[in-house]
Amino acid sequence: MNQIKFYQKGTFTVGNRLVAEEERTTQASPARSNSLTCGHRACQGCGEALGARYAVDAAMRAADGQLIAVNATGCLEVFTTPYPETSWQIPWMHSLFGNAPAVATGVAAAMRVKGRTEVRTIAQGGDGGTTDIGFGCLSGMFERNDDVLYICYDNQAYMNTGVQRSSATPPAARTATTPPVGDKPGNVFGTGKNVPLIAMAHNIPYVATASVADLRDLEAKVTKAMAIHGARYIQIFVPCPLGWGSVAHDTVRLARLGVESGLYPLFEAENGAVTSSTKIRRRVPVEDYLLLQRRFAHLFKKGKPVDDRVARLQAMADENIRRFNLLAPEE
């Protein structure tokens, strides 16, 4: 009996009656906090709404309900708290677009000075609020090692303002400010801005990337992050049907394909060094991921790449796989 390690029906699902209660995800629990509850105004199939509930519920469980969340301006803020209704069920605050890490530092400082050490602080924002406009404050929070878990919901563009390019937008992607016209359509093939790696360069105790397609991995990372004090950073891959031009029901699927293609590596780092990576289970070519999104439609004609850009994206995926050691060793 004891040798049964894996539950064929429960290994990768949210819950499963066959799995011991304590091994199920937070999301499987009827008692989950639903930090972000019904009635919010996110688009159908919003990956960020999903990722936020996943992450904050996990943080709530880890903090035993003693949690305060700070939110940068962006979709998550707008769709959850338009007067007169809020979807949050936890103490939550929105100040500005670019200052969420600093506001969270203030909250954490207040809790520390008041001796409320049981109360934990998180900050959250989209990729624009994190990797662009909030980057200075983020770096400051990291460098001081303030006791804040910062969660970036990365949907790879400024979605709230109508899908404009951010520094997290992948090469070739169509956005409102990188239209698919001219001889270099879509976003440039730049050098990229890998904020998890930048976070690691601060030697903060914990950095991780996660995706809404791998809930167990995501919750494990949030839980681990919450067990640590100091500055922590988790970046969660959250597809956006509106911005990506994908169908609403493909949100989790796209997150999965992004990871399984190698374009979105999932890894953890402690004190500046990568400590683990989530292995790709069923590797797919980048086309499988790209073809489901209209933002990449200009790369293909009748399902075939029009030029070498798909190959260049594949090369990026291959490089991620090599760099983060994303393939399980051959048995």
Next chain:
Amino acid sequence: MKPFAITLDVGSSLANHTGSWRTVKPVYVDRLPPCNHACPAGENIQAWLYRAEAGDYEAAWRELVKNNPMPAVMGRVCYHPCERACNRKGIDEAVGINSVERFLGDEALRRGWAFDKPATASGKKVLVVGSGPSGLSAAYHLASQGHKVTIFEAGLAAGGMMRFGIPKYRLPREVLDAEIQRILSLGIELRLNAKVTDIRETMTSGGFDAAFLAVGAHRARHAEIPAGDAAHVLDAVSVLRSMEGVEKPMLGRRVVVYGGGNTAIDVARTAKRLGASDAIIVYRRTREKMPAHDFEVEEALQEGVMIKWLSTITEADQSSITVEKMVLDDKGFPQPTGKFETIEADSLVLALGQEVDLSLLDNVPGLELENGTVRVDANMMTGYPGIFAGGDMVPSDRTVTIAVGHGKKAARNIDAWLHGVEFETKKAPLAEFERLNPWYYGDAPKTVRPMLDIIRRQSSFDEVQGGLDEGNALYEARRCLSCGNCFECDNCYGVCPDNAITKLGEGARFAIKYDYCKGCGICATECPCGAIDMVAEEI
């Protein structure tokens, strides 16, 4: 005092019913899993695996025997078409349904689980002719429905072809006996040595309200082979039947078996176990064309049985047979080549097919016969009202499992007929592989059942294939994908971005909060087993 407008009370968005955005809505469904669909006995395999994987073996067994009263037999002799249909093949290998069934069957025998007695008696009497798989199955279901059942069996013991056609090394007799006895314990009367010669006469004299005919194909089909007087020519049915008697058949050291079906294999393997040095199967076509199941051919070859492909027997003598080599024509039919070969043989066993003795129907009007079988309608009733038939007697493939299925179906229709109603059954649409999201199933290769070592296989009638232990059975049960039926994985509850699903608790599944569901469809896409349909809203 909270500042006006900029500070809000938590959870107040519940007032905003986003369900009005929806154009399609998710609906939970139960679809027909392909295993259930393929099972000739109509077992609800997904349902009993669902119990088994939770470790509740008795509940699993009780779910199983709703449709089939002989899981221990099935787990040994069924050719498991369920596994050929299993969707898990699309991921790795089919679930070992048959081995879990055997585990449950053996567990039931070991623990002495009994069938539930019928709550009330119907007052009706039903005659069952034949105690093979079909007759026993019908008797079981009829008795469970409260009818008084009497089985007339021509032979010395119950079991039909299960006893007289299947060798012990595939089906130990204590297993067969125990499962038969458990059926009879429902209050069924079994009359042995009671050959029915005139069905209408037997029904009238016994006061039966209906009858189910389940006579097996016990008569060997013969081929005209020139044979000398001294030639030792036998038929497979007799050889296998005599294995149940005191005197074992005398086959000699060199045995040739003629035919390509499972029976030919059974005889050759039996001959090997009786001490034959050579057991040679002669078959006129190729291995690919052979009707015998591949795994049985493989096991026979392992045990030293030899097979001469593309060969027909043209003559048999006292110590040899003559074989002509054949070639397949472009249509796949064997054609003679004129090249001959002589094989040393002490005996020749013909395994060329079997027929049913239909003489008990001679005086029944309104019947339609077809190739030595009797036609039945969709309700398993013959052209004569009140007389039903199944198993080898009706046009169909002949396997134990099909026979069991016939028995069940006939019993349900007999019950309806006795009550003057129609038996109705509704089948859900099939749960195709394309509806699944296989990502969520872990990699778990099939468990291989242990096999008896080769020396003992060649020298004894001990059971060749072993069963699973509990750990293995549990593992195997958990490989089930639960196609088309919610197994409470919590995925829908988890993946809803709108928190619009309520978890109702174990066994109660989930409910959708349509006030908030925006109809994105992630739940349906991410349901591993395809148990959610997206249905257009009426707008």
Next chain:
Amino acid sequence: MLKQIEGSQAMAEAIALCRPEVVCAYPITPQTHIVEGLGALVKSGRLKTCEYINVESEFAALSVAIGASAAGARAYTATASQGLLFMAEAVYNASGLGLPIVMTLGNRAIGAPINIWNDHSDAMSMRDSGWIQLFAETNQEAVDLHIQAFRLAERLSLPVMVCVDGFILTHAVERVDIPDQETVDAFLPPYEPVQVLDPKEPVSLGAMVGPEAFTEVRYLEHHKQMRALEIIPELSAEFKGIFGRESGGLVRSYRTEDAETIVVAMGSVVGTIKDVVDERRAQGDRIGVVSICSFRPFPQEQLREALAGASRVVVLEKALAVGMGGILAGQVQMALGGHGPKVYTLIAGLGGRPILKTSLSAFLDKVVADPHLDVHFLDLKHDVVERELERAAHLRRSGPTAENVLKQLGTVMSSPV
């Protein structure tokens, strides 16, 4: 306790006596000595239960204070000039959220051209941000205003900016009475927030408000500041009762009884003006000065009363609404409602230019002589301006004005054009 002390150090000590729980520090001249002083107090353990956070920008400084304040901590920061502009977004946010943060503004000019010296351009840039803005005349008042500011901010749940003139106050060593802890505690009870981020009673703070309620939110903010017009004098009176000296309030008049001319000004320059008033009174001029302590809320009624008897009002201000003229003068005029005395605008002290008694007195003479005088720039170097205008008129690529002016003045080495 009386001390001979630098203004910044005195303010740091006063702020420490207010028991701030979170202090956010980012250096910018001329406020830096204040946060340095506080840092030393925290490090040395003299100021306990205080988180002193070195942030990466002024934007972060106020943002950290916003978070701390929302979470129920008494929060303080300081800035000046460019720093105030860099945090401008957060300045509006703090007041919009009704967070009682106290911030010292070491008043300084805004570039370009970059300039570290005192004027009121920075404070004026945020005059409509929703913060209460109090101006200190002396280092003693700077100390006292901080103590009152925390009380006022927390009473109304609004942020308060204490404006102190850069260098003139921040870096001047004077005799200041630093109160003791018990006295401050008696005046300033522990912070009791009207709303707080707390898992015990969760709320969502900082909602998005649309056209249906935005006007009301702004009205209520305005209403709070109007209430401050009553509370500020009350606190000033209560402060006097406990500490024994006059500090704060809305406006203060000096020798305005029977005055024909009243000079209106804010901050440390009032001291200079008082000297001028004394000198001119000695010569028989009926002149006085009104000092505005509370610029926001703007005390229109009190000002009208203070200026009631005058026939001319000279508004001396250290800021310029470019393309318009005086900022304070415009508001004084509005307070007077277009009736009564003639209002003169005197722009003075921009970018730290000394406001000389002689120049001021000369201007006052001029006002009497020329009642039609328009906006006047005190001690403007007309020759320099004329030359530059002349040069620019003939040369398309005339180069940056500031550098050319400096060249004219010989401050920068001439280089080939």
